[in-house]
Amino acid sequence: xLVLIERADWxxxxxxxxxxxxxxxYESDGRDVVMLPWNYPSIVEECGGLPLILxxxxxxxxxxxxxxxxxxxxGRDIDPATYGRVxxxxxxxxxxxxxMWELALIDxxxxxxxxxxxxxxxxxxxxxxxxxxxxxxxxxxxxxxKHGAWGGKWSKHEVSIVPESKLSEILGLSSNVNSAxxxxxxxxxxxxxxxxSEDGLIEGLEDPSRKFVMSVQWHPExxxxxxxxxxxxRAAI
Amino acid sequence: MSxxxxxxxxxxxxxKWGAWDMDATVIPATYALAVIDGGGIPVILPPEDGAIDxxxxxxxxxxxxxxxxxxxxxxxxxxxxxxxxxPKQDMREIALIKASIxxxxxxxxxxxxxxxxxxxxxxxxxxxxxxxxxxxxxxSWNGAFSDHEVTFEQGTEIHSVLGDCVSVNSTHHQGVRDxxxxxxxxxxxxxxxxxxxxxxxxxxxxxxxxxxERINQYQMYAALVNAARSS
Numbered sequence: 001x002l003v004l005i006e007r008a009d010w011x012x013x014x015x016x017x018x019x020x021x022x023x024x025x026y027e028s029d030g031r032d033v034v035m036l037p038w039n040y041p042s043i044v045e046e047c048g049g050l051p052l053i054l055x056x057x058x059x060x061x062x063x064x065x066x067x068x069x070x071x072x073x074x075g076r077d078i079d080p081a082t083y084g085r086v087x088x089x090x091x092x093x094x095x096x097x098x099x100m101w102e103l104a105l106i107d108x109x110x111x112x113x114x115x116x117x118x119x120x121x122x123x124x125x126x127x128x129x130x131x132x133x134x135x136x137x138x139x140x141x142x143x144x145x146k147h148g149a150w151g152g153k154w155s156k157h158e159v160s161i162v163p164e165s166k167l168s169e170i171l172g173l174s175s176n177v178n179s180a181x182x183x184x185x186x187x188x189x190x191x192x193x194x195x196x197s198e199d200g201l202i203e204g205l206e207d208p209s210r211k212f213v214m215s216v217q218w219h220p221e222x223x224x225x226x227x228x229x230x231x232x233x234r235a236a237i
Numbered sequence: 238m239s240x241x242x243x244x245x246x247x248x249x250x251x252x253k254w255g256a257w258d259m260d261a262t263v264i265p266a267t268y269a270l271a272v273i274d275g276g277g278i279p280v281i282l283p284p285e286d287g288a289i290d291x292x293x294x295x296x297x298x299x300x301x302x303x304x305x306x307x308x309x310x311x312x313x314x315x316x317x318x319x320x321x322x323x324p325k326q327d328m329r330e331i332a333l334i335k336a337s338i339x340x341x342x343x344x345x346x347x348x349x350x351x352x353x354x355x356x357x358x359x360x361x362x363x364x365x366x367x368x369x370x371x372x373x374x375x376x377s378w379n380g381a382f383s384d385h386e387v388t389f390e391q392g393t394e395i396h397s398v399l400g401d402c403v404s405v406n407s408t409h410h411q412g413v414r415d416x417x418x419x420x421x422x423x424x425x426x427x428x429x430x431x432x433x434x435x436x437x438x439x440x441x442x443x444x445x446x447x448x449x450e451r452i453n454q455y456q457m458y459a460a461l462v463n464a465a466r467s468s
Binding site for chain 1: 239240242247249255257259261262264266267268269270273278280281285290291293
């Protein structure tokens with residue numbers, strides 16, 4: 001027991017967080033940068049984890065070997081080809097190389113039994129990874145036209161959490177969450193739905209056969225909702 | 238270990254992308270690509286970690302380029318030509334460098350990264366080369382690049398990797414005045430400015446004033462990954 005406590009004291013669990021490659025006017029020109037909103041590493045650190053930002057192109061098996069848990073972060077739209085659909089006009093800024101890399105990370109993490117938390121785009125990718133499908137543009141998809149803000153804006157809404165789900169052990173039976181997305185999960189594949197918004201949209205997913213494989217459509221890192229991230233860090237120890 | 242984990246330091250800055258504008262940890266993608274090309278796995282290090290924790294989680298380290306170092310780090314007064322400084326970033330990187338030396342973790346410092354290696358080990362800086370006698374025409378800065386040649390000292394590790402002389406890119410207005418405890422291994426042909434430094438008693442500890450990752454000059458990245466692989 002003493003040994004376990006000592007390890008927890010000076011070997012923090014390493015939490016890998018996926019990043020995105022974007023164009024940004026950095027230093028001198030609009031070249032590619034690897035980036036991640038700062039609140040992801042910040043909340044991981046507040047919750048006792050060591051944040052390590054994974055960069056697209058790094059060998060997925062080796063990336064997963066280097067960490068104790070994985071966060072698939074928010075970001076751009078997913079290429080509909082990954083779930084066998086053609087893009088609608090509102091689907092934009094896709095980057096198939098990032099989709100393939102993150103799907104391979106999820107596969108490797110699943111194989112090794114690593115805890116996984118998907119956030120926003122990460123939630124949608126988890127659904128795709130488990131055989132699911134997406135709504136490509138909620139503002140034109142009945143009955144989700146008024147789901148919430150997107151395109152750099154935020155709104156808030158309630159989610160109802162399924163009793164006895166793993167998520168309910170962390171958050172209880174409801175939560176007031178933020179919303180900043182125009183796509184959503186239409187079919188969770190073989191994952192179980194653990195949360196829905198008032199309009200019925202799938203807001204959370206989990207794999208009940210795993211210790212911690214979970215995803216949420218909202219952004220706990222922007223909400224300061226430490227309970228979810230702390231649960232991931234605990235599962236990683 | 239076939240693919241060592243190479244940490245790359247990164248700052249957090251207000252960042253605009255797509256429809257968003259918020260604090261983000263951000264680094265040019267060329268660093269990560271150079272590490273991948275060399276056979277390593279790039280891991281970006283956000284600026285809030287503990288140095289000891291990081292050093293035990295990675296096999297090698299790149300200290301990336303970035304802003305001017307606060308002159309208080311090397312005991313000098315602030316020159317009006319020194320641009321925005323980030324003392325917290327300076328202190329964090331100095332702690333990382335000290336912890337890496339202690340653990341004999343392979344380190345490659347790039348541009349500001351080389352400068353802060355020297356400062357961490359007791360060195361100091363020219364705060365503005367364009368007004369420093371002897372270096373007025375060193376090269377471009379403020380986002381622009383120029384080219385010049387660097388000659389390496391015979392018998393050094395970097396000489397065995399890059400040979401007698403290479404052409405490099407240049408984009409800096411500060412330069413190393415005193416390398417502290419580090420050995421100077423290369424100088425600019427046209428004005429003699431310190432361009433590369435090393436601790437050769439360590440497994441791999443090199444600093445370069447230029448940006449090899451931006452000109453696909455990957456040899457020193459590959460050498461870092463090789464040293465990390467044998468750690």
